[in-house]
Amino acid sequence: MAESVRHEKTARQLRLLSDALDSGRLGPVRRLVNTLSPAEIGNLLESLPPAKRTIVWGLVDAEDDGEVLVHVGDEVRESLLAEMDPDEIIAAVEDLDIDDLADLVEDLPDAVIEQVLLSMDRENRERLEQALSYPEDTAGRLMNPDVVTVRADTTLEVVLRYLRLRGELPDHTDRLYVVSRRHQYLGRISISDLLTQDPSTPINRLVDDEQAAIYVGETASEVARKFSDYDWISAPVVDENNILLGRITIDDVVDIIRDQAEHQALSAAGLDEDEDLFSPVPRAMRRRLIWLSINLATAFVAASVVGQFEGTISKLVALAALMPIVAGMGGNAGTQVLALMVRGLALGQVSASNLRVLLWKEIRVALLNGLALGTILGLVVLLWFKMPGLALVIAVALTLNLLFAASAGVLVPITLRRMGFDPALASSIFLTTVTDVMGFFTFLGLATLFLLK
C-alpha cells in the first residue's frame, strides 16, 4: 500500500522517459531528467536497461554527475564510469565533499585517481588521503572535515560576529563544536541557543558536554545506532586523543540504514546489496552460481538420507509423495524463527543471557504448532491413503521436525555470529539442511520402524 505512491510516481516518469527515448526525442528526456534531484536521477538510472541508461546518463547536467555517482550502487556506478572519459570524471568529482569523494575514489581507474589528486589543492588532497586512511564502514570514512568550531572562553556575541564574517555554514549544521586551544573536543552548542540566548552570554554557559563524541574507529552501524537512539542531526568525530577530526551528518546515516536493510534482505538469498537490477548476464550468473552450488551440495546430503530408505519407499510409494511435506513445513517454520532471530541479533536484543528463555519459548510454540498441524496433516493422509499407521507416523514426524526447526532457527544464527560469520547471509542454508535431513530421516525412519513388517 504505502509503497505504491512512490511506485506510481517513478513508474510514470519511467513510462514518459521510455516513450520519449523510443521516439528518439531527447529534448523532453533531458528536461525531465534535470528536474530531478541527484538521488532521484540515481534511482532512475538504476531502473533503466543498459542501452537506455547510457543515453540518459549522457543527458544529465554535468554539474550533477558527481552527486549522481554518489547515489547509485557500486555495480551501476561502474557502468556509468565506463561511459565517461577521464576529464569528465575529474570535473564530476572535484566539487564533491571529502566523504563522498573517498567513497567514490576506490571505484575510479588508477590513472584517473592520480589526476584527481593532482587537480586538488594541497589541503583537500591531504584531507582525502586522511579519509582514505580509515577502513571502509568506519566513522573516519563517513565524517566530513568541514566543521565550524568555537572556543569556550568567549561570548555569544563574538561567535555571532564570527559567523557573519565566515558566511555560509556547512549543510546540516545544527550545532557548533567547542574546542580547546589544542583542538580537543569539549562539547557542543546548539544553533537554536545562538538565536535565542542573550548575546552577552559566555559560551561556556551554553556548552552541552553530556554526549561523548564518536571515536573515529567506530563502525558505521554503531554510528547509525547512536544517531537513531539519540535523534542526532550531526555528531562530532574525534581521535584517541579527543582531537576533533570532523563531523558526521544524518543524511549519510540514512544511507547507512537503507544499505543495512538491503544487505539483510538480499544476503538471505546470497545476493549483494550492490547488485545491479540489469547487471550483465555472465556476471549475474557467476555470482548466483556460487550460492546455488552450495545449496546443491546440501541438497545431495538430504538426497543421500532418502537414498538410505529406498527399500522402505519401494514397499510403500506413498512415502515419496508425503516426505517433501514434512521437510518443507520444517523449513517454513524454521524460517519464521530465523527471521525473528536475525532481527534480534541485528538490534542487539539476543545474547547469551536470554538465549535459553528464547529457545524454550520457541520449543513450546513448535510443539503446539506441530500438534495442531500434525493433526490436520494426519487426518488428510488418513482420508487420502486410508492407512491409520501412516497418518500417525507423519503427524509425529512433522511435530519432531518442527522441534528441530525451532532449535535450528534459534541456534544456527547465534552460532554463526559467535564464529564471526554474518547470520543474515548463511543461516538459511544451514537451517534448510537441518530441516530437510531431519524431516526425511524422522519420517522415513519412523515409517521403516512401524509400517513395514
Added chain:
Amino acid sequence: MAESVRHEKTARQLRLLSDALDSGRLGPVRRLVNTLSPAEIGNLLESLPPAKRTIVWGLVDAEDDGEVLVHVGDEVRESLLAEMDPDEIIAAVEDLDIDDLADLVEDLPDAVIEQVLLSMDRENRERLEQALSYPEDTAGRLMNPDVVTVRADTTLEVVLRYLRLRGELPDHTDRLYVVSRRHQYLGRISISDLLTQDPSTPINRLVDDEQAAIYVGETASEVARKFSDYDWISAPVVDENNILLGRITIDDVVDIIRDQAEHQALSAAGLDEDEDLFSPVPRAMRRRLIWLSINLATAFVAASVVGQFEGTISKLVALAALMPIVAGMGGNAGTQVLALMVRGLALGQVSASNLRVLLWKEIRVALLNGLALGTILGLVVLLWFKMPGLALVIAVALTLNLLFAASAGVLVPITLRRMGFDPALASSIFLTTVTDVMGFFTFLGLATLFLLK
C-alpha cells in the same frame, strides 16, 4: 562484522542487568537503566523476557516512561501498558509531542484516553483530535503542529529579535517557514542564513520557494522517500489550500525507514514487524499457524503431483531421492530473483516499461545456470546410479525448473502488486508452489516418458 559492536554493547548491558536482577540488587539496575536514552531503554525492554521486563520497567524514571513507550513495538508496548495504572499512564503521556501522543493513544484503554483528553488544555486537545483525524501512515499523523513561522514583508533583524523574545526553538529546527497573512505556506529560510546574512536583509530575499511542501495526505513512505532524496532535516506540511499545518522531522522519518525495512524482512516469513521476541506462546503460535497452514495447503498440491507418478517411482525408487533436489534448487534460484524484484518494486525501479527486459535477462541467467548446475548434477547422478538416462533427465528437469523459477520470480511479485497485495508478504509462497509443482512434474514426467519401457 559491523553489527557486532552494538551486539557486544547491548549484550554487556544485558549481562550486567541479568546478573543484578538475578541477585535481586535493584539499585545498580536502576542506575544502569537510567543512564540510557529512551530509545535504548526501549531496546533493552524488548530484549528482556516478561518477568524481568516487568521489573526493569518499574525502575525506569517516570519522566522517561512516555518516550520509552513511543520507542517500542506495538506488542511490547501493550505488555508495558498492562503494568501501569491509569494515573501513571496519564502522567507518562501528557508531556509527549502531539505526533507521538497520536501514535500512542490508540493503544490505550478507552477510559484512559478519555482521562488523557480531559487532562490536556483545550489547544492541545484540539491538536490531538486533529492529528487523530488523519489516517495512520500519512503525513498528517507524522507532523508536529509546533512550527516557527515568519512573514515575508519584514527584515532579518526583526526576525532575530522575535526569536530572542520567543526563546527556545522546537527540536530539529533547521528552517523557519514563511507564511502569508492567511497562514499559507510561501517558502523557507534556513537558520544558517539567519546567522550569516546581514541583519538588514529583507526576508523575501532569503526565501527558498523551490521545494513544494508535503501534502497532509501523502503516505509515510512517500514522505520518507522525499527526505532521503532531498536530504531534508525537516519539511513543512500543508492542506489542500496550502495552509501550513505542521512540520515533519528527520527523527520520525528514520523510524519509518527502520520500520519499513523490518516489515520487508519479517513479512517474507509471514510475521509482523511489531512481533515481540518474547510474545506469549499462545499468541505466537496462533499467528504462525495461519502462515504455516497456507504453506501446508500448497505442500499438498505438490504432494498430489508426486502422487500421480507413484507407478513411476515404484519402478525406479532413485527418483524419490532425487526429486527434492530439482524442486529445492528451483526454490533457491527463484528466491534470488524474487529478492531483487521485491527491492526493485519497493524502490519504484520495476514497472511495465522495463519488465520485459528484466524477464529476458533473468531467463538467460537461469538458462546458463541451469546448464552449469544441470551438468554437475547429471555427472553426480551418473556416478551414483550409473544410469546415463537418469542423469540426462535430471539435468534437463533442473534446467527447465530454473526457467520456471526465474519466470515466477519476476512475474509473481509484479502480479501481486498489480492486484493490490504486498509483494513482500505473499510472493514466496506462490513462488515455492510453482517451483515444487513444476520441479516434481518435469522430473517425474520426463522420467516416465524416457526411462520406463
